[in-house]
Amino acid sequence: MSAYSQEIREAIRTVPNWPEPGVMFRDIMPLLQRRDIFRKLIDSFVHRYQNMQLDAVAAIDARGFILGAPLAYELGLSLVPVRKKGKLPFDTVTQEYDLEYGSASIELHTDAFAAGDRVLVMDDLIATGGTMLAACELVRQLQAEVVEVSAIIDLPDLGGSDKLRAAGFDVYAVCEFDGH
Template sequence: MSIYGDYIKSVIRTVPDWPQPGVNFRDITPVLQNSAAFRKLIDSFVHRYQELNLDAIAAIDARGFIIGAPVAYELGCSFVPVRKKGKLPFKTISETYTLEYGESTVELHSDAFREGDRILVMDDLIATGGTMLAAASLIQRSGGQVVETATIIDLPELGGAQKIRDAGHGVFAVCTFTEHE
């Protein structure tokens, strides 16, 4: 957890039974609407990564962009979008991963990284870990080195963070929510 983890967690809104009964949706929009909370959120990431000499932030479509771009700006490194299939205009590489009820594909430009670039992968939330692992695979295939994965929220009961760790990547979450919180 980060230096502001408890505060950020207190600002995140839980919406019960959305998008379906039995699901507690973790809504980050109150953090984004509160300038002090948003600044503390971005500062949480900047504080953790400011000494790691990152070359780029690879942020996952779409909510990862919200945090990835300002963190890249503050750290003075580049920002690389990891997009859903068909959204990037240049030559891409892609990775397909399994969802609970099907598959999805993420892509990045084939020239996004140079061999050995130090990359932080960012998204808003880790649930099953599939999207983060797919993004990490793309980065490695393109020559980049995944320094760590970072997120606002980890949902540990869904096992995603552990899958990411088992694949050899570090995981940093600003805050954690259990199912009944």
């Protein structure tokens, strides 16, 4: 783990038993509030992706927007918000995915990418992988290529990063936490 990664990991607050008993919630708000650490976080993503010949960052609603916007700006890429169903005003493609109790849907505008665009899919954390997998499927539906999926935090115990790799996607996270 790099020095940046360790500083970033240490800035993440763990809130036990939230939103329900037994859950260890990984809160990125303290990281965002510390401008020095937030800068190191965005810089670490910039350094990773500056030579990957990307066209766009697909940032997942809502915390993915916090990361995707400054990264897209710094790299001169387009920013494509992946939104919850019903939030986009134009023609959309929709992908449903499973949650622990039920399901949800996310959408992209049909003109979000050109065929062959190279896309980074980004969110704040990888837990069970459902949202990331759904976002990757939307990118593929629009005939663009997912170069990598990226997050601040991976929770490998929940199996999401393994699911993403099994589906053929490269996965990058700045840091990992064991336990939920």
